[in-house]
Amino acid sequence: xxxxxxxxxxxxxxxxxxxxxxxxxxxxxxxxxxxxxxxxxxxxxxxxxxxxxxxxxxxxxxxxxxxxxxxxxxxxxxxxxxxxxxxxxxxxxxxxxxxxxxxxxxxxxxxxxxxxxxxxxxxxxxxxxxxxxxxxxxxxxxxxxxxxxxxxxxxxxxxxxxxxxxxxxxxxxxxxxxxxxxxxxxxxxxxxxxxxxxxxxxxxxxxxxxxxxxxxxxxxxxxxxxxxxxxxxxxxxxxxxxxxxxxxxxxxxxxxxxxxxxxxxxxxxxxxxxxxxxxxxxxxxxxxxxxxxxxxxxxxxxxxxxxxxxxxxxxxxxxxxxxxxxxxxxxxxxxxxxxxxxxxxxxxxxxxxxxxxxxxxxxxxxxxxxxxxxxxxxxxxxxxxxxxxxxxxxxxxxxxxxxxxxxxxxxxxxxxxxxxxxxxxxxxxxxxxxxxxxxxxxxxx
Amino acid sequence: xxxxxxxxxxxxxxxxxxxxxxxxxxxxxxxxxxxxxxxxxxxxxxxxxxxxxxxxxxxxxxxxxxxxxxxxxxxxxxxxxxxxxxxxxxxxxxxxxxxxxxxxxxxxxxxxxxxxxxxxxxxxxxxxxxxxxxxxxxxxxxxxxxxxxxxxxxxxxxxxxxxxxxxxxxxxxxxxxxxxxxxxxxxxxxxxxxxxxxxxxxxxxxxxxxxxxxxxxxxxxxxxxxxxxxxxxxxxxxxxxxxxxxxxxxxxxxxxxxxxxxxxxxxxxxxxxxxxxxxxxxxxxxxxxxxxxxxxxxxxxxxxxxxxxxxxxxxxxxxxxxxxxxxxxxxxxxxxxxxxxxxxxxxxxxxxxxxxxxxxxxxxxxxxxxxxxxxxxxxxxxxxxxxxxxxxxxxxxxxxxxxxxxxxxxxxxxxxxxxx
Numbered sequence: 001x002x003x004x005x006x007x008x009x010x011x012x013x014x015x016x017x018x019x020x021x022x023x024x025x026x027x028x029x030x031x032x033x034x035x036x037x038x039x040x041x042x043x044x045x046x047x048x049x050x051x052x053x054x055x056x057x058x059x060x061x062x063x064x065x066x067x068x069x070x071x072x073x074x075x076x077x078x079x080x081x082x083x084x085x086x087x088x089x090x091x092x093x094x095x096x097x098x099x100x101x102x103x104x105x106x107x108x109x110x111x112x113x114x115x116x117x118x119x120x121x122x123x124x125x126x127x128x129x130x131x132x133x134x135x136x137x138x139x140x141x142x143x144x145x146x147x148x149x150x151x152x153x154x155x156x157x158x159x160x161x162x163x164x165x166x167x168x169x170x171x172x173x174x175x176x177x178x179x180x181x182x183x184x185x186x187x188x189x190x191x192x193x194x195x196x197x198x199x200x201x202x203x204x205x206x207x208x209x210x211x212x213x214x215x216x217x218x219x220x221x222x223x224x225x226x227x228x229x230x231x232x233x234x235x236x237x238x239x240x241x242x243x244x245x246x247x248x249x250x251x252x253x254x255x256x257x258x259x260x261x262x263x264x265x266x267x268x269x270x271x272x273x274x275x276x277x278x279x280x281x282x283x284x285x286x287x288x289x290x291x292x293x294x295x296x297x298x299x300x301x302x303x304x305x306x307x308x309x310x311x312x313x314x315x316x317x318x319x320x321x322x323x324x325x326x327x328x329x330x331x332x333x334x335x336x337x338x339x340x341x342x343x344x345x346x347x348x349x350x351x352x353x354x355x356x357x358x359x360x361x362x363x364x365x366x367x368x369x370x371x372x373x374x375x376x377x378x379x380x381x382x383x384x385x386x387x388x389x390x391x392x393x394x395x396x397x398x399x400x401x402x403x404x405x406x407x408x409x410x411x412x413x414x415x416x417x418x419x420x421x422x423x424x425x426x427x428x429x430x431x432x433x434x435x436x437x438x439x440x441x442x443x444x445x
Numbered sequence: 446x447x448x449x450x451x452x453x454x455x456x457x458x459x460x461x462x463x464x465x466x467x468x469x470x471x472x473x474x475x476x477x478x479x480x481x482x483x484x485x486x487x488x489x490x491x492x493x494x495x496x497x498x499x500x501x502x503x504x505x506x507x508x509x510x511x512x513x514x515x516x517x518x519x520x521x522x523x524x525x526x527x528x529x530x531x532x533x534x535x536x537x538x539x540x541x542x543x544x545x546x547x548x549x550x551x552x553x554x555x556x557x558x559x560x561x562x563x564x565x566x567x568x569x570x571x572x573x574x575x576x577x578x579x580x581x582x583x584x585x586x587x588x589x590x591x592x593x594x595x596x597x598x599x600x601x602x603x604x605x606x607x608x609x610x611x612x613x614x615x616x617x618x619x620x621x622x623x624x625x626x627x628x629x630x631x632x633x634x635x636x637x638x639x640x641x642x643x644x645x646x647x648x649x650x651x652x653x654x655x656x657x658x659x660x661x662x663x664x665x666x667x668x669x670x671x672x673x674x675x676x677x678x679x680x681x682x683x684x685x686x687x688x689x690x691x692x693x694x695x696x697x698x699x700x701x702x703x704x705x706x707x708x709x710x711x712x713x714x715x716x717x718x719x720x721x722x723x724x725x726x727x728x729x730x731x732x733x734x735x736x737x738x739x740x741x742x743x744x745x746x747x748x749x750x751x752x753x754x755x756x757x758x759x760x761x762x763x764x765x766x767x768x769x770x771x772x773x774x775x776x777x778x779x780x781x782x783x784x785x786x787x788x789x790x791x792x793x794x795x796x797x798x799x800x801x802x803x804x805x806x807x808x809x810x811x812x813x814x815x816x817x818x819x820x821x822x823x824x825x826x827x828x829x830x831x832x833x834x835x836x837x838x839x840x841x842x843x844x845x846x847x848x849x850x851x852x853x854x855x856x857x858x859x860x861x862x863x864x865x
Contacts, residue, residue, distance in 0.1 A: 042857055049861035051827075058469075060829070063462055063743045066488030067500060068507050085504060087494040090770035090777060094740045096829040097864065099857045103777055103825070 002144070003137035004055065004077025007039075007113075007120055014048040014130035016041060023125030027116060029107065036104060038113040039122045039131075048130075051099030053113040055079055060095035061112075077137075078115050086110070139329050146171045149201045156189040159360025161350040161367065162264045163189060164322055166235050169262055169346075170202070172332045177231040178219050179204040182212045182245060184237030186264065188271040191235070209244040212236055213252035216259045224258075231260065231339060238265040238279035242305045253312035253343045260339035262346045263305065270355035278303045281375075282423060283416045285408040286355075296411060301423050306347040310381050310434070315342025318380035318390075321349045323367030327390050331380055338382065349376050357407025366405055373402040374424050377431050387434040399424065448545040449477040449519070451753060452536065454526050455552035456480035457488055458739055459720025459746035461507060463550050466750030468516050470758075476518040477544065479536075481525035485509065487576055489554070490739050493603035495579035497610060502580055526553070529695040531713035548715050548753040551692070551703055552746065555685035555721035555737060560595065564657035568664040570679040573600055585678060589613040593666055593676035595654060597624030599771060601682035602641075606773055608678070609646050616647040616674060618654055618666075628769050628780035629820060632799050633806050636822050640774050640804060687722040687735065700724050702735045707761035709749035717753055719745035728764030728835070729783050729817070736765030740832075763836050768828060776804060781831045782818030785810045793817070796849050809849060814842040819852065826853040830860050839863060 021037035029036040040051040055072075059079050062070040069085035070092060072078075088109050092101045104111040113120075123133045149170040156163040162185050170179070179202055181187040190199040192206045207215045216232040223230040241249060241263040249261060268286050269275040276286040281302045285291050289298040309317045316338030318331040331346060338344040351366040353359070358366055370376040371391055378391040399421055403409040412420075451467055453460045456478050464476060480486070485506040494500040513520040528537040535545045557572040559565060571582050582604070592608045594601045597619030609615045617624065623634035624641075638648050653669040663677035687702040698704045698712035702724035709717045709725065720742035727734040744762075751759035771778040785795045792813040799806050803823075810818035816834045819826065831852075834841075839859055841848050848855040 040857070042854055042861075044854075044858040049858050051857040051860070058465075060740075060743070063458070063465075064740050066458075066490035066507075066739060067494065067505060085500070087491060087500060088772050089490065090772055090779070090828075091490065091739055093779075094768055094770060094781075094828045094832060095743075096827065097833045097860065099827045099830050099853075099860060101829070102827065105825075108775065 002075075002077075003140040005115065005118060005133065005135050005137050006055065006077075007052070007115070007123060008132045008134050009050045010130050010132070011048040011050075013128045014041060015128060016043045016048055017127065019125045019127060020122035020131055023121040024113075027121035028111065029104070031106070036106060036111075037122075038102075038111055040099065053079060053096075053100030054098050055113075055115070060097070061092035061101050062095075064091045064095035066091060076115070076118065079112065080114070081110065081112060083109065136326055139325055143168075143171055143329070147175065147201070149173075149175060150191060151199045151201070154189045154191065154199055156185070157352075157354045157360070159353040159363045160185075160189070161322055161352070161363045162186060162237075162266060165262075165264050165348050165350055166191070168322075168325075168328070169235070169332060170200075170233075172329065173231055173233055173260070173336055175202050176229070177202050177233050178216075178223075180207050180212050180216050180219075180232070180234045180236075181205075182207050182209050182234070182236050182240035183271070184240050184264075184269075185266065185271040186235045186237065209240045211248050212240060212245050213248040213257070213259070213261060216261075217252050217255075217257045220258050229340075231336065232258075233339075234259065234261040236261065236263055237269070237271070238263060238267060238305070239269045239277045241265075242278040242303060250312065253309060253314050253345065256315070256342050258339055258342060260335055260344045260346065262335075262348060264348055264350045265305075266350045266352040266355060267302070268352075268355055270352045274355040279305060282420055283409060283412050285357075285411065291411045296413065296416065297408070304427070306345065307431075307434075309345040309347075310387065312343070313383055314345050314381075315339070316344040316380070316382050317347075318345075319347045319349070319376065319378055321367045321371050321376060321378060323364055323369075323371055324378060324391060327378060331390075334380065334382075351406075355408070357410075358405055362405065366402070369397065369402040369405060372397045373399050374428055375399065375402050375420075377427065379431060379435065386437060387431065389431065389435050393428050393432065446535065446543045446545050447477075448475075450474035450547045451476040451550070452544060452546035452548070453478045453550045453552060454529075454536070455550075455554055455720070455722070456482065456486040456520070457507075457552070457554055457720065458742040459554075459723075459749070460550065460552035461486055462743045462746030463552065463719060463750030463753070464516065464518055466747045466756070467754045468518075470751065470754040470756040472517075476516070477521065477546075478513075478518060479521045479524035479526060479538070479544070481523065482575065483523050484576055485520075488739065489574055492573050492576065492579040493600065493607055495576065496573065496582045496586065496604060497607035498583060498586075502576060505576070526691050529692055529697070529716070531695060531697065531716055534715065546715070549717070550746075550749050550753060551711070551716065551718040551722055552720045552742075552749075553688040553691070553722045556688050557681060558684045558686040559681060560683045562595075562654050562657055565681070568657050568659050568679060570664070570681050572681050573604060574685065582680070586611045586613070589678040591663070591676045592616070592678040592680065593618065593664070593674060594680045594682055596682035596684065597621070597648065597650065598627065598682060598684060599625065599769065600685075601680070602637075602771075602773065604680055604682060605641070605646050606644075608680075609644055613678070614645070614647075616649060616676070617641075618652050618668065619648065619650045620653050622651045624648060624650065625771065625778075628767070628771070629778065630784055630786075630808065632797070632801075633778065633808070633820055633822055636799075636801055636804050636806055637771075637773060637778060639801070640776060644774055685721065685737065687724075689722065700733065704733060707748075708752040708759070709745055709762065710752065717749040719749040725762055726764045728766045729787060734765055736767055738767065738769055740768065741765050766832060766835055768832060770828060776823055778820075778822045779824075779826070779828050780818075780820050781828045782810065782816065782835050784818060784820075788812055788817055807852070809852065811841065811845070814840055814845065816841060827856060830856045833864060834859065837863060
């Protein structure tokens with residue numbers, strides 16, 4: 001049994017407009033009567049509740065059916081209702097404790113949500129994002145059986161996001177690959193091995209901080225010459241990408257070398273004792289931007305590395321986050337494809353439990369908050385289509401929700417927070433401007 | 446002697462629910478299901494629809510062979526159990542074969558109870574409990590002109606409706622003052638009775654058949670008021686009783702049904718019981734009751750299966766809440782919980798809205814601001830949600846009036862807040 005798609009409901013986004021119910025009634029009962037909708041939004045004391053079929057994993061309605069008219073589809077997870085077997089006894093309505101199985105008087109039988117064959121009318125009709133069709137299960141179903149190309153027991157810190165990123169990425173990239181991991185957390189947690197054994201199930205090597213992209217250039221060109229299509233992949237930290245590693249990266253991007261360069265950005269040199277990097281944001285505590293009598297964390301803004309890569313006319317550039325896995329996988333797919341004919345750069349934000357000082361079970365939550373506060377913007381770029389935001393920057397959460405979750409910002413003054421807010425606003429404006437701009441393909445070759 | 450880890454007697458809802466629960470926890474050990482039927486599993490509840498022809502007999506099976514193969518379950522048809530011997534952890538089948546078990550579930554269900562009417566043994570009559578019963582009734586339907594149904598319970602009323610739809614002239618004889626008295630009060634039953642009368646079914650309530658005699662192909666019934674009634678089809682639907690005869694020498698404690706604790710465990714070691722055969726704690730009453738309804742068979746079967754498999758997630762039985770749904774002549778009646786008459790009177794409040802003309806009825810019974818029962822005819826509410834309100838003893842004090850005004854909506858809001 002795989003994982004299933006589902007409809008999610010965010011009551012805080014709902015205003016009770018009932019568009020979803022009308023859309024459902026129209027799609028399923030050819031009626032404008034919201035009472036016939038299979039999704040029922042109820043208002044109560046200013047908040048909204050939902051009654052609809054949950055497509056339960058172990059559905060009581062199915063157990064309660066005496067006529068074998070209900071069954072859970074093993075492929076889609078939808079609880080199917082077979083009209084030709086149903087005897088209208090209504091015992092299924094006794095089994096359902098979610099108000100999801102209801103007698104439709106006009107139809108003369110029970111009616112329930114069937115997810116519209118994977119394209120729910122209610123979700124499409126929702127103007128405020130209160131209803132969402134979650135297709136994340138697709139990732140599990142598609143990728144769940146692919147081989148994890150790292151050994152179990154890598155020595156990342158508890159709750160390490162970077163380990164998740166590299167495992168997901170390499171599953172998707174597959175075994176026909178050579179991996180370079182310059183100094184940083186990724187080799188540090190054992191991917192290049194201990195005691196003569198490697199922690200990676202594909203060829204992996206440990207370049208200098210300075211020459212990752214150059215070495216991958218040579219590896220790719222060699223395999224091409226002998227007629228083999230081998231993907232070459234950098235799994236590098238932000239230090240190895242933005243600072244010391246930048247000249248070889250910039251050179252390879254400018255030459256259009258065919259590779260996939262993944263920067264795992266934990267905003268500093270976390271492996272060697274949490275020193276600041278060019279990607280460390282303003283105000284952040286690191287061991288080299290301490291907080292004390294005079295110091296109040298880093299005094300400069302981070303450089304925007306992914307935008308720098310856009311200016312290299314790369315075949316593909318994107319930012320991603322493990323808080324938004326579908327988006328991450330979409331971008332991985334495009335980056336892998338682009339790396340077959342040019343330089344692909346993927347910048348994945350990786351909150352660091354140890355270096356940023358937050359509880360190890362909060363990593364994905366922190367990742368989400370970074371995006372929802374616009375601290376991190378998710379977008380992608382290719383020269384043909386230009387830049388496109390993949391997560392709307394409108395209606396961000398207050399910045400405090402993000403910075404207050406992290407120990408490295410605990411000391412921030414109001415002025416510092418205002419500075420960060422200013423930087424975010426500027427960044428949003430700049431990226432939106434790019435998103436609205438002319439595709440770079442129009443520029444002379 | 447054949448040996449199996451889990452042995453399950455019976456193959457309807459309680460048994461299937463137990464198999465499912467066991468396999469969720471224990472993918473390995475042997476499961477054997479023995480049933481006296483020759484067919485794949487089916488539900489007694491679907492049988493009235495087989496009688497009417499709405500359900501084809503070959504399409505009512507709850508599981509196919511593939512299901513049992515996939516779950517590594519040995520499904521043995523035509524295997525009626527004659528004796529259960531807890532001391533030697535074995536059962537004996539009708540043909541003398543013995544099967545040893547480590548854990549045994551009794552889910553043998555119920556069988557029609559035959560009323561002690563003089564002459565009954567001498568006339569041809571039908572009952573409706575097995576698929577063969579239903580097929581037999583279906584086959585005589587076309588040539589039935591006058592049908593007599595003994596008993597105005599759910600089975601009798603379902604059958605009466607279908608016989609009437611098939612063109613027969615139908616009379617139902619019910620000993621109680623009203624039909625369906627187990628689930629509805631006089632007002633509600635009155636509405637249902639009126640619909641039956643409108644559709645040409647004759648209901649004789651507070652009435653009894655005193656003697657029966659053969660008459661040509663059919664029978665002649667003498668009624669308690671002295672009237673005589675001829676019928677070419679006699680259906681006895683005067684209730685059911687747990688099938689426990691095979692347990693007579695087992696030493697397992699039996700009252701009306703097999704007595705079980707809150708884990709569905711019987712008085713005998715390694716023997717459980719669930720479904721219509723079991724007598725378990727009632728939700729409202731101190732005594733153990735037989736709550737012979739499909740949803741409870743499913744729930745009890747699950748508890749038994751989990752307990753048998755040692756599933757640590759098992760939760761004890763909350764007690765049987767009577768409930769049912771009843772669709773008749775295109776109308777819907779629902780009954781969840783108990784009538785006020787079943788409660789001791791302290792703190793009981795009853796609210797009712799009756800529109801007999803429109804065949805609409807709603808009654809809500811509260812005790813100490815908690816839902817005890819809700820009964821409706823052609824009135825929309827979610828019985829499954831109401832059942833949870835009862836089981837969770839949700840306090841309705843703060844929302845009482847809104848709940849009485851719009852039970853479906855308020856119950857759904859409470860659902861979202863309490864068990865979303």
